[in-house]
Amino acid sequence: MAGLSRSSSAPTRTILPPQELLDDLCSRFVLNVPKEDLESFERILFLVEQAHWFYEDNSVEQNPSLKSLSFKEFTSLMFKSCAALRPYISHFDDIYKDFTSYKFRVPVTGAIILDESYERCLLVKGWKAGASWSFPRGKKSKDEEDHTCAVREVLEETGCDVSKLLKMDDYIEVVIGQQRVRLYIITGVKEDSLFAPLTKKEISEISWHRLEDLQPAGDDTISRGLNGLKLYMVAPFLTSLKTWISNHPPVAQKSDTSSKVQLGTCVWKAKGSSGGGNSENSLHRVGSDQQNVDTAPGKSFRNFKFDTASILQALDAAFAAS
Template identity: 70%
Template sequence: MSGRLNRSSSAPYKNALPPQELLDDLCSRFVLNVPKEDQQSFERILFLVEYAHWFYEDNSVENNPSLKSLTLKEFTSLLFNNCEVLKPYVAHIDDIFKDFTSYKVRVPVTGAIILDETYERCILVKGWKGSSWSFPRGKKNKDEEDHKCAIREVLEETGFDVSKLLNKDDYIEMVFGQQRVRLYIVAGVKDDTSFAPLTKKEISEIAWQRLDDLQPANEDVISRGITGLKLYMVAPFLTSLKSWISLHPPPIAPRSDRPMKGITVWKAKSGSTGSSSTTAENQPNKAVADINLSDSRPGRSFRNFRFDTGPIFQSIDAAFSS
């Protein structure tokens, strides 16, 4: 057997594996035709394979529904088994993928906490799969500066350019296990700002969520807000965010006529990557907070928020382990 996929001459069938020509093209485009330094380790090669996987899912599958959607592990195995330059390492594919997964959780992550003009709401995004919400953020590229990564990731996930609003000295930083997460505080964004992700099949919804609604539902369920939102990667930052707000006055005072529920500003249409604007009804082994503060004036909102961060980290650890 040559390892090539056999294809019938009949019409395409649903959930077909990608043909050899497509795999060759993806391997050539994303693995072979890259700088030599990106081919010097399996970690870097797997990042390239991941880019190829995104391209396959976002373009090939979308343009040809007969193709089967694959997980990253399935796609990696398929590419290694059908690309000549990767075939010699097929016997070690499980170890290579395991090492890559371990490596990914050590790559620093940066993003932004976007606050409205009253500091009562923040922008949260929900992933394409699953139901957890988070601040827009993502992993740093090689040699990329923290603030530039944050600008890039926020733009990709929300379509909003924070480059002119981001202050490199205003951030909250935490460490989860071996991964450093830095979120820059971008405050004073108008609530009628347009948001829509630039990437496909990564974000399913973008919403202004009320900070008061992000308070934990009860002491036993720290990772859920009082409205039921899943907030594993939001909750650990709330205490430091509250401290920042208490020292920075909002440009506009809170208004009593504002909606009391979260507001969805973008949502993917069912089965597509289109958008629609609607109003919604709505363990880390170690966690170290590092927040830079510069103003001493009290804020006007989010002042009564209190909780013990310890259970949050236990909830996150349980979520990551499941």
């Protein structure tokens, strides 16, 4: 386990999670759950995955000495330390392999969010270095409806609540390998809306992109747009999306792009990502009556004026006293 440190830029992160922390995570996320969630290793590893997210998002951030672990490394530690999982440690490799294979069969839902002119869509970029851009989407939870999952995943990844904009019949569905992927087409989102993910260390950037720039040579799952953008699960949806748009012309008239958000401009970037940015953007809930709040720097000083008369009076009194 000596080689688990991920980055030489953080030499202080050398300590594996102590037994007390692993026991707490095991108790919180694995043991104290409904009995049916412990009836298969697939469900158990989903619980361990939640414990891993909690460890990375909270324990590691609060303790600079703790190692940041991959999911496989963390799961191995949990199997070795958790009494309920320890009897199966000899089968760990097979269990983990079966779980990763199973995850690629879990249905995925999300959304294709279009701007008012239907010329641009919102894409999110993953957290890891070299990550691809994709539509906001994620795997369904147990017994979760497709549209419910889509709303939840979009909210988690962009901070956008599209529940009032989602139409049950407006979606594109493809099967990639053994995985069904359904993306609902969402319209009515203003380009100048503010976005920020609710999850940590999952999304590094959010941007609007022109649809015509995303067109690849084929419909491969992994592709590059005409602008060189690295894309994942985007190309298979573009042809059907173009057909949908032709059958549902936008209400908003096309306008001069000079009045719009710059093409490909990042509308949110996590702190610490290359290129800077601010992860403290306010969340804009589309489909609600919330008004845009002025959060730009210096707001409290914009209407400030010196009380010149009082200052001069005070100076005169000071001179007279001297």
